[in-house]
Amino acid sequence: MFETLKNAWKIADLRKKILFTLLILLLFRIGSAIPVPFLNPAAIKELISGSGNLLGYLDVLTGGALGKATIFAMSITPYITSSIVIQLLTIAIPALERMAKEGEDGRKKINKITRYTTVGLALIQAIAYYIMLRNTSGVVQYRSGFAGWFAAIVIVLAFTAGTALVVWLGEQINERGIGNGISIILFAGILSRGPQMVSQMMAYLELAKNGQTKYYFMVPLVIVIFLVVIAFIVLMTNAERRIPVQYAKRVVGRKQYGGQSSHIPIKVNMSGVMPIIFASSLLAIPGTIKAFVDPSATSFWGKFLGAFDYNKPVYAILYFLLIIAFNYFYVAVQYNPIEISNNIRKNNGTVPGLRPGKPTSDFIARIISKITLIGALFLGLVAILPIVFGAVSGMNIALGGTTVLIIVGVAIDTMRQMESQMMMRHYKGFLE
Template sequence: MIETFRNAWKVPELRRKLLFTFFIIVIYRIGGAVPVPYLDSAALETWFEGSKNSGDFFSYLNVLSGGNFSKATLMALSVGPYINAQIIIQLLTYALPPLERLSKEGMEGRKTLNKITKYTALGIALFQGWAYYRTLMNVDGLQVVQYTGHTFERYFTEVIIILCFVAGASLTIWLGDRINENGIGNGVSMLLFAGIIARGPEAVLGLFELMKTGEARNMILVPIIIVVFILMIGFIIFMNNAERRIPIQYAKRVVGRKQYGGQNTYIPIKIAMSGVLPIIFAMSFMSIPQTLKLFTGEPKAGTFYAGLLHWFEYTHPFYACLYFVLIIAFNYFYVSMSYNPIEIANNLRQNNGGVPGIRPGKPTSDYFQKILGKITLVGAVFLGIIAIFPIIFTVITKLNIAMGGTSILIVVSVALETARTMESQMMMRHHSGFLK
């Protein structure tokens, strides 16, 4: 990857794209330092420090925002609304015929879907901004404002705070589009990558602070954590590049004096084709009970709701088990929605191709379905291990690295995808073509 970046830097066109991407990321990080008015940053820091292990939805949003959410800055919502909107529209594309037709209309259809996604993200940002504001009121995160008996000041404060959050989310989407047009890689993914990477030095300094305490426990655990994270990076890279290659053979056709077809090729099926989406789905579902507590307050001890919240805490074994099962279920759901074995079998038959030893038609689609089921299970278990292992490690060591696995998965996936994009652009640039 370092060699790919070095070679890309030597190409003037790619160097301009890299510098432009870096410039947009700098603007995004500056926006993450702009405070939202009427908010008490000290109270917010205290609240997040005490609730970061609770497993609520805001902890997940804090990861997506690169720490901006816990500081309640202009970029607090960051890429969260747009990612959620993309997931919703992508799933609805397979469920609603009008959206499915748009997805098959080429470039114009994709532009229309992109507009729908942005409007959906705007609606989600409004809701999340309002929910964050209500939560800040419950935890005394707002600065004291002396009201004169009229509700105008209270509503004005609420509108200003919510609009600041929505403006930051809209600016994030706009910056991501600029990277898509003039930079390298997927814009939203690059901003998400930059936000997570920006928290890296803070995490490393936190580990060194633990070692400075001089406790024998910390002196042993910190090197173990570093080794574990390095092994996780290697494991994620291996699984991201892993694929099952199904051999395909095309029949020979003779037209006049020329022979067409007859070549052998393969269809690659990636092991982790769904990426981090199943983890996001499962994390959103698991965070519902703890998030509701932020709106309803602490329940009375001994009630059913109090027991339910206890079961959905990070430290409870039920949380880890259900989280693992949901990741597997959502992975199967996403793959079934985005991968159609019947369509692949029909395309092969129309192009006089087939799997050696398998008859065309339904036997071929059944064969693809069987292979896909095995691969999906392997990919789901891989995602489950990445998501569950840091939680188990956190419970054992009492050190907060519960979100580390998801963050590493996002960072490595975006880095690999960006490296592949640079390699493909360099290959196209150096390809001489058939005229030379």
């Protein structure tokens, strides 16, 4: 990775793209420090500190901007939701499906629809945030009269405009920078919590100096586990099952086409981090309801909602099962074995030992089913590892499995884009 960065820096065009990307990230971090008027950040920080709270999960994705009540408090979370909704609607609505198959023009139209949907969802989410914050004492400075209405309008518009600005910054990276803009911004927000993890480790070392000697063993263990998890994620992200395809020879005029062997790569982690995001969002709903209602700890609803806290066994079990279920759902939506089989047949290709049509599609479906199970178990283990380790050791780790997956995935994707651009610049043409 460092060698790739070094070589990319030597190329003037790529160096400009890297510097432009860093400039956009600097602007993003500056915006993450500009507070929204009429809000009390200390009260918001206390509100989202509870385990299993949806706001706590969103605070991780925004790089702590939500807890600081800044203009980028919602960051790109409305865009993520909008992208998922449009992606699912593309399968359900024939007009969007046709648009998605129109190539570059269709992709631009879908991106435009996604942006408009993002602004709409950001406005709804900002209003919901304001209502929740207003119902919590000590968060909003003015809650009645003309001052209250003015404060409400400023807070909602600041949150909405912040999201629109973040999406625009991400698009600028796509056009003039390096890597996927939205992913890079999400990467930068999560990575900004790294100092918090370091400070936590230092705090545990201070506890070790004060007599709790177990932390002399636990802190190095956390670092080792962190490095092993990163290596495991890199391995599984690059892992794939290759289905061999043999293309038949055909003669057109005096030329012969085909006859070569190829393969269809089936990634082990086909769905990326999406199943974890779905499962986390769903399981965070009880914690958010608990924050709204604040039931007595001894009441039925208090015990029921408390069972979904982040550090409870029920949460870990449901989390693991939901990740597996959502992984199968997401893969089923994204990959159609019948369509893959038809594309192979249209290109005069066959899977060795199988007839075209239903036998090929059944074979591909079995392969995808097995690979999906392996990918789901991988995602589940990575996601619940911090929960299990925290329950056993009693340590609170700032970076969880989801955030590590996002960081590693974005880093790998960005490095691949750099390598491909460098390869294009060093490609020897037919004149050489």
